[in-house]
Amino acid sequence: MWKADAVALADRISALLTVVRSAEAEIGALLMEIESRGVMELFGYRSVGRLFEHLADVPKAAAENVVKRARALTSSRNLDGTPIPAVAPTTGAAALDGRLSTPMIDTIVGVMTQVPPEHRDNAERDLLSFAEEAGHKQVAALGARILAHLDPDGTEPDTTEPDTTEPATPSRELSLRRKRSGVWELQGRFDDETGARASALLDSLAERRRADDGPDFRSPQERYGDAFSDAIDLALNSPDLPMQAGERAHVMVAVSLEDLKSGVGQATLGDTGRISAAEARIHACDCQIIPAVLGGKGEPLDLGRLRRLVSPGLRRALYLRDRGCAFPGCHRPPRHCQGHHIRHWADGGPTELGNLVLMCGHHHRLLHRSGWQVRIAADGLPEFFPPVFLDRRRKPRRNNLHEPLPFAA
Ligand SMILES: [Zn+2]
Ligand SMILES: [Zn+2]
Structure with a gap:
């Protein structure tokens, strides 16, 4: 009888673990939904990590881990609105079912971030099917073997220490998302060398302005933001930029001739964005953004593009x-x-x-x-x-x- 009790107790714990894990995965998915809608607009918080830190009353690092995990499991959207698949989407589905422990998720995600995209489907399937019968440490060892197989010239997996379940930090990642408000949010992490180069570039562009229009009151963050915008322009103006269908990469802005002349009204930027016609007028001045000028019935007008470039x-x-x-x-x-x-x-x-x-x-x-x-x-x-x-x-x-x-x- 006591044995039956022990089984019942263990079963109950397993059942509750499933509930807890599933709930944690759903929390992650909800945080990503909040992020895509704009955490600033919805809650006035700078990041979902900060929001969760307060909602759950957990340390900042713990909240950030929850967010980082959720990002790896949940798909988001690209610049042009096309979805970016998550690094480990099937793992995300299994997590929602409550089938995976947190260390297991982190182990799989840690491996998946190092697997080249073309091999991800196979690698994730292998890891997940092994995860059904093995613990996270064994899955980590399998992950090391998969990575060694995919990159035979890479560093040897550390076989003397098979317990290294710490997911490897991805060396570079960047996400740029447009929120409904039209504000873009940039987030990323880089290796030391790229970070140092980016910092040197931005520092050189973020100097305080000295000119006759008065002192420069911009905060360091604002100066860095402006420096980033300048860096984009520099890159777009570079003759080495790869061509897209024979043209320099560019953003289209559609505006009516009347609005472009008066600077009053609205223009459509790219696929989704809207800017004022006054802003379109500035961009169109040197054709930094190629304007599609529309007539009264929305028909494109050719104003002699070559002449104004x-x-x-x-x-x-x-x-x-x-x-x-x-x-x-x-x-x-x-x-x-x-x-x-x-x-x-x-x-x-x-x-x-x-x-x-x-x-x-x-x-x-x-x-x-x-x-x-x-x-x-x-x-x-x-x-x-x-x-x-x-x-x-x-x-x-x-x-x-x-x-x-x-x-x-
Ligand atoms: Zn100037
Ligand atoms: Zn101008």
């Missing part, structure tokens, strides 16, 4: 003349700059030296949005008129910071 020869001439952002006091070199049409091409402004000024992204925006104005002076160089609140007389200013070219003196 700044040709390489014209860009060189612009570089030689302005030698960097032409805004008074700005240090930015030409590679950070865009050609601003003084009279917008949508309003009939020509794409020629006399109608273009080289400007960094920040000052380009400032020029479009504020009371600053620019013209090409009689000597052929750009000069800027400050808004009245800065200088009542609006005395023109020039940028004299860029060193003159040795042969131009």
Whole structure:
């Protein structure tokens, strides 16, 4: 009789474990749902990890582990809305059934993050079927064998210490998600070397601005955010960027000609996003974003795209003349700059030296949005008129910071 009791007790524990594990997996799935809807909008928290830390009253590291596990088990969405499959989706389904312990999930996920995508289905199936009869330590040993088989030249699995169940940290991962509010969230982890390079790149772009438009009040985070945006522009402007169907990678913005001219109204960015027509006007100024200009009935208008693109020869001439952002006091070199049409091409402004000024992204925006104005002076160089609140007389200013070219003196 006591034996029957022991079996009943163990059975009861097993049954409860199934409930607990299944509930934990569902919590993970719910956290991912919250993340995709926007935890800031729903709860005012910066991350689902932080939210769960408070909801569950657990230490930060424990909450982050729950989130990290959920990410590996739950599919999310790509930039263009297409789903990114989870690293271990079948494991996610088994976890929801309550069949896997937490160390087992972490073991499988740790192996799966190192398996090349084309082998993931097979590897996950093998690991999961072994998991039905073996403990997580044995599954970890099988995982090490699978990885050694897939990468025979890689590091030898540590056979002297088969108990290494600690999942290996993936060396690089990045997720970029668009939330319904139109705000994008970037999250990732990198190996030391990539991190150091990224930090050096952003540091070089995130310096405080010194220019005539006043002191730079941006927080370090804001400066890094702007630096990231500049880094994207630099990469998109690189001639080494791979082509997509014979074209540079670009984002389409659809806007009506009327809205583009007036800067009032809305434009559609990419597949889903919406931006103001004023913003579209800035992007379209140097065709950083290729605008699809639509007529009154939504029909695409060809406004002579080649004519409004700044040709390489014209860009060189612009570089030689302005030698960097032409805004008074700005240090930015030409590679950070865009050609601003003084009279917008949508309003009939020509794409020629006399109608273009080289400007960094920040000052380009400032020029479009504020009371600053620019013209090409009689000597052929750009000069800027400050808004009245800065200088009542609006005395023109020039940028004299860029060193003159040795042969131009
Ligand atoms: Zn412009
Ligand atoms: Zn500038």
